[in-house]
Amino acid sequence: MNTSSFLNATEGKRVDEIPVWFMRQAGRSLPGYRALREKYDVLTLTQTPELAAQVSLEPIERLSVDAAILFADIMLLPIALGVDVHIVDNVGPVIDKPLTSHGDIEKLRPFQTDAVAYLQKTIQILRNELKVPLIGFSGAPFTLASYLIEGKPSRSWTVTKRCMYGNPPIWNALMMKLSEAVISYLKMQIAAGVQTVQIFDSWVGCLSPADYRTYVLPHMKSIFSALSENGVPRIHFGTNTAGFLSDFSSIDCEVIGVDWRISLKDAKHVVGTKSLQGNLDPAVLLADWNDIKERADLLLSEIDPHQGYIFNLGHGILPETNDTIVRKLVEYVHSK
Amino acid sequence: MNTSSFLNATEGKRVDEIPVWFMRQAGRSLPGYRALREKYDVLTLTQTPELAAQVSLEPIERLSVDAAILFADIMLLPIALGVDVHIVDNVGPVIDKPLTSHGDIEKLRPFQTDAVAYLQKTIQILRNELKVPLIGFSGAPFTLASYLIEGKPSRSWTVTKRCMYGNPPIWNALMMKLSEAVISYLKMQIAAGVQTVQIFDSWVGCLSPADYRTYVLPHMKSIFSALSENGVPRIHFGTNTAGFLSDFSSIDCEVIGVDWRISLKDAKHVVGTKSLQGNLDPAVLLADWNDIKERADLLLSEIDPHQGYIFNLGHGILPETNDTIVRKLVEYVHSK
Numbered sequence: 001m002n003t004s005s006f007l008n009a010t011e012g013k014r015v016d017e018i019p020v021w022f023m024r025q026a027g028r029s030l031p032g033y034r035a036l037r038e039k040y041d042v043l044t045l046t047q048t049p050e051l052a053a054q055v056s057l058e059p060i061e062r063l064s065v066d067a068a069i070l071f072a073d074i075m076l077l078p079i080a081l082g083v084d085v086h087i088v089d090n091v092g093p094v095i096d097k098p099l100t101s102h103g104d105i106e107k108l109r110p111f112q113t114d115a116v117a118y119l120q121k122t123i124q125i126l127r128n129e130l131k132v133p134l135i136g137f138s139g140a141p142f143t144l145a146s147y148l149i150e151g152k153p154s155r156s157w158t159v160t161k162r163c164m165y166g167n168p169p170i171w172n173a174l175m176m177k178l179s180e181a182v183i184s185y186l187k188m189q190i191a192a193g194v195q196t197v198q199i200f201d202s203w204v205g206c207l208s209p210a211d212y213r214t215y216v217l218p219h220m221k222s223i224f225s226a227l228s229e230n231g232v233p234r235i236h237f238g239t240n241t242a243g244f245l246s247d248f249s250s251i252d253c254e255v256i257g258v259d260w261r262i263s264l265k266d267a268k269h270v271v272g273t274k275s276l277q278g279n280l281d282p283a284v285l286l287a288d289w290n291d292i293k294e295r296a297d298l299l300l301s302e303i304d305p306h307q308g309y310i311f312n313l314g315h316g317i318l319p320e321t322n323d324t325i326v327r328k329l330v331e332y333v334h335s336k
Numbered sequence: 337m338n339t340s341s342f343l344n345a346t347e348g349k350r351v352d353e354i355p356v357w358f359m360r361q362a363g364r365s366l367p368g369y370r371a372l373r374e375k376y377d378v379l380t381l382t383q384t385p386e387l388a389a390q391v392s393l394e395p396i397e398r399l400s401v402d403a404a405i406l407f408a409d410i411m412l413l414p415i416a417l418g419v420d421v422h423i424v425d426n427v428g429p430v431i432d433k434p435l436t437s438h439g440d441i442e443k444l445r446p447f448q449t450d451a452v453a454y455l456q457k458t459i460q461i462l463r464n465e466l467k468v469p470l471i472g473f474s475g476a477p478f479t480l481a482s483y484l485i486e487g488k489p490s491r492s493w494t495v496t497k498r499c500m501y502g503n504p505p506i507w508n509a510l511m512m513k514l515s516e517a518v519i520s521y522l523k524m525q526i527a528a529g530v531q532t533v534q535i536f537d538s539w540v541g542c543l544s545p546a547d548y549r550t551y552v553l554p555h556m557k558s559i560f561s562a563l564s565e566n567g568v569p570r571i572h573f574g575t576n577t578a579g580f581l582s583d584f585s586s587i588d589c590e591v592i593g594v595d596w597r598i599s600l601k602d603a604k605h606v607v608g609t610k611s612l613q614g615n616l617d618p619a620v621l622l623a624d625w626n627d628i629k630e631r632a633d634l635l636l637s638e639i640d641p642h643q644g645y646i647f648n649l650g651h652g653i654l655p656e657t658n659d660t661i662v663r664k665l666v667e668y669v670h671s672k
Contacts, residue, residue, distance in 0.1 A: 155491070158619045158654060165623035208596040208617055208650075210634055242579035243598035260544040262579035281544055283494045287501035298546055314544075318494060 004133050006066040010196060010233035010254045012275050012308040018300070019066040020330045021135070023237075023257075024316030025059035026071040030323055032058045042087045043079075046072050049121035056126055056134075062323055064330050067133045067196070068126060070189070072119060074139030074200060077185050078148060080115035081108045081177075091153065098151035098159070105173050111181040113188045123192035135235075136194030138185050140201035141178035141223075142216045148174070157206045164215050175219045183226045190230045197227065198235035198257070202315070205240020205259075212244045217251070224251045235277060239315055245270045259314030265302040275308035282313045285321045285329070292329055300336055340469050342402040346532060346569035346590045348611050348644040354636070355402040356666045357471070359573075359593075360652030361395035362407040366659055368394045378423045379415075382408050385457035392462055392470075398659055400666050403469050403532070404462060406525070408455060410475030410536060413521050414484060416451035417444045417513075427489065434487030434495070441510050447517040449524045459528040471571075472530030474521050476537035477514035477559075478552045484510070493542045500551050511555045519562045526566045533563065534571035534593070538651070541576020541595075548580045553587070560587045571613060575651055581606045595650035601638040611644035618649045621657045621665070628665055636672055 006019035027033050027042075033055050036045060045051050055071040075085045075093045086094045099105060113120070126134050146160045147153070154160070164171045186197045204216060220236070227234055237257030241248045249256045249271040256271045258264075260281040268276055284295050296311075303309055311333045317326070342355035363369050363378075369391050372381060381387050391407040411421045411429045422430045435441060449456070462470050482496045483489070490496070500507045522533045540552060556572070563570055573593030577584045585592045585607040592607045594600075596617040604612055620631050632647075639645055647669045653662070 156619065156654070158622060158656075161617070161619035162622050165620065165627045205597060208615075209599045209602075210631070211617070240576060240597060243602065261541060261576060263545045266545075266579065279544075281497070281547070283492065283497040284501065286494060286498050291501045295546070318492070320494075 004066070006133055006310060007195065007233065009308060009310045010235070010275055012254075012273065014307045016306070017066075017334050018305045018309065018311050018336055020311040020333050021065040021067040021069065022059070022063070022313050022317050022326070023069075025063060025065060026056045026069050028319050029317050029321040029326075030058050030062060032062075042073060043076075043085075046076060047118045049118050049125055052118075052122040053125040053129065056122070057129060060130065060132060063327050064334075065132070067135050068130050069135040069137065069198075070119070070123060070126070070194065072122075072137065074137075074144065074202075075147065076116060076119070077111070077138060077181055078144060080111060080185070081181055083108070083148060093147050093153070095148060095151045099148045099174065102170055102173065105170065105177060108177055108181075111184040113184075116185070116188065119189065120192040123189060123194060127193040133195040134193065135196045135198055136186060136189030137198040137200060138182045138189075140199045140204065140216075140238075141175045141182060141219050142204045142207075143200060143202050144178050144182075145171075145174050146203050154203075157203065161206075161211075164211070171215060175215070179219045179223050182223055186227060187230065190227075190232055194232070196233045196235065198237055199223065201236070201238040204238050207244075209244035209247060213247055217247055220251050224253050228252060237277070242266075249274060255310065257312065261314070263302055264299060264309075268303045273308075275310065276303065277310040277312050279312070279314040282315055282318045282321070285313075285326060286318065289325060289328060292325065293332060296329060296333060300333070305336065340402070342469050342646060343531065343569065345644060345646045346571070346611055348590075348609065350643045352642070353402075353670050354641045354645065354647050354672055356647040356669050357401040357403040357405065358395070358399070358649050358653050358662070359405075361399060361401060362392045362405050364655050365653050365657040365662075366394050366398060368398075378409060379412075379421075382412060383454045385454050385461055388454070388458040389461040389465065392458070393465060396466065396468060399663050400670075401468070403471050404466050405471040405473065405534075406455070406459065406462070406530065408458075408473065410473075410480065410538075411483065412452060412455070413447070413474060413517055414480060416447060416521070417517055419444070419484060429483050429489070431484060431487045435484045435510065438506055438509065441506065441513060444513055444517075447520040449520075452521070452524065455525065456528040459525060459530060463529040469531040470529065471532045471534055472522060472525030473534040473536060474518045474525075476535045476540065476552075476574075477511045477518060477555050478540045478543075479536060479538050480514050480518075481507075481510050482539050490539075493539065497543075497547075500547070507551060511551070515555045515559050518559055522563060523566065526563075526568055530568070532569045532571065534573055535559065537572070537574040540574050543580075545580035545583060549583055553583055556587050560589050564588060573613070578602075585610060591646065593648065597650070599638055600635060600645075604639045609644075611646065612639065613646040613648050615648070615650040618651055618654045618657070621649075621662060622654065625661060625664060628661065629668060632665060632669060636669070641672065 234253040235255040239259040242262040570589040571591040575595040578598040593613040
């Protein structure tokens with residue numbers, strides 16, 4: 001049996017200690033990261049192996065979590081495909097020339113490992129340093145496409161949906177190109193040493209169940225299927241997926257990540273024998289300890305947390321989160 | 337039997353023609369409204385009976401819908417309670433001094449009909465003019481509280497949740513004060529002549545099911561219970577409610593409104609004998625007619641649309657929507 005509670009949980013095995021990690025644990029809220037951000041922008045940090053490794057390692061020591069996640073940004077993949085992306089403070093990824101035509105999609109370069117050679121180095125440094133498993137990740141095609149088409153973060157994703165409804169050939173060409181890129185990108189990460197992969201479809205919950213099935217699900221199936229031969233656990237994460245969780249979890253993978261908008265009990269009922277990851281509301285970490293503890297207890301009471309379960313938030317940790325209380329929560333979950 | 341297909345549908349009766357209306361049909365996208373907005377700001381329009389009535393009437397003639405909704409803004413109620421609200425273009429409601437203390441809540445004036453005398457006049461004008469039922473509405477306490485506490489529209493509602501978790505006495509005092517105000521506000525609208533009321537809990541879907549039950553549900557129950565004696569159909573609408581729809585629809589009311597993130601079939605399974613309203617993605621109206629038709633067909637195939645069902649969007653109509661295609665959709669749904 002593997003000695004990592006995290007990896008055992010991904011395989012549905014019983015664990016003595018409930019594994020814990022947090023989305024966005026690397027970057028965002030920790031003091032070491034914030035000090036680095038005074039000197040460097042986000043893209044520089046992600047593209048400089050020694051610094052990216054330092055950011056990935058910080059939560060392991062400071063929070064005592066059971067897995068590390070590669071410090072990267074989902075936009076590194078579009079950048080590797082030749083898209084000109086800026087990460088704007090308090091806004092997010094901005095693309096000056098959003099994709100609008102077949103020509104724009106054809107101009108996307110095929111994914112080449114060389115374009116993210118820095119990530120290979122970061123992964124190698126991390127594997128040498130880490131005693132816990134390293135998680136690699138990618139944005140899912142829908143979420144990436146929504147940035148490429150909208151040109152900036154959106155609340156209604158109408159430009160994306162207009163393209164999806166109005167121009168299925170362009171939509172499918174883009175989704176297929178991004179799917180191929182996601183597969184190669186994650187295979188590169190696995191070859192370099194990551195021991196688990198998570199695919200973030202953070203914005204796919206803006207779709208109806210029927211549109212999810214038509215425009216997204218086939219592409220996700222092909223990605224997860226292509227990754228099955230690599231033998232590392234695959235985590236499929238989305239937010240706002242309560243209404244189509246049965247479709248979302250029909251894809252071949254080991255772990256389903258859900259947000260707090262569905263109870264773990266209901267989610268477990270749908271995902272069946274797959275493992276579950278989540279789903280504390282990140283805003284709870286801004287509350288007092290007793291409130292945090294009470295909500296963690298509730299969450300853990302909804303399922304058998306010692307089998308096929310990974311404690312996490314329902315989305316990324318908020319920048320204003322205090323790390324002392326997060327560490328206390330990790331220790332508390334470990335004590336259960 | 338009532339001659340209004342809309343009212344009959346709210347009562348769960350069989351109808352020959354499926355009733356249709358659209359959230360935000362009054363204001364936002366129609367040419368008459370947009371011309372008025374060149375001259376007046378939103379609050380002036382809502383507070384001037386003749387103009388507000390004109391905006392409410394426009395979709396009846398232009399779109400041929402089966403119900404009118406009072407042209408108003410959910411912030412009219414906080415304004416009536418003494419809150420200084422600005423509606424900022426492309427942003428939404430902004431409050432310079434968000435509520436932070438018991439003192440701030442105590443300063444909220446009790447609701448008085450006089451403070452919204454203009455609405456009574458608008459309703460009277462509309463009832464004289466209209467041949468279809470008139471819907472009155474209010475924001476729900478959670479959604480109103482989130483604006484009052486955040487001071488502006490939010491994506492994560494962290495300030496609201498911090499208050500909710502960290503200061504239950506303040507939270508409950510505010511929710512109770514708003515609940516009382518919502519009750520009085522809707523009773524005033526009913527007394528003035530609205531024939532249905534809808535309560536918009538547009539942002540409540542940012543909560544976990546457990547938090548919804550703890551912090552919101554009891555207040556919603558008391559509101560709907562207080563309105564039961566008035567004998568008008570009550571519609572309870574929210575977005576992102578798929579994960580707690582059973583709680584959301586446990587409240588005594590006639591109609592549940594859902595967004596597109598859940599299939600009508602799944603929603604109907606949960607709401608049981610209550611009527612259902614929704615749930616086309618507003619972004620679909622930006623597509624070509626064949627795509628709109630296909631999605632309307634799919635939606636109508638998921639339930640028996642001639643009993644206990646009102647065709648609507650899953651949230652407000654988008655400003656860029658073309659009214660010609662919307663009218664075509666109304667005629668199409670009527671032909672089914």
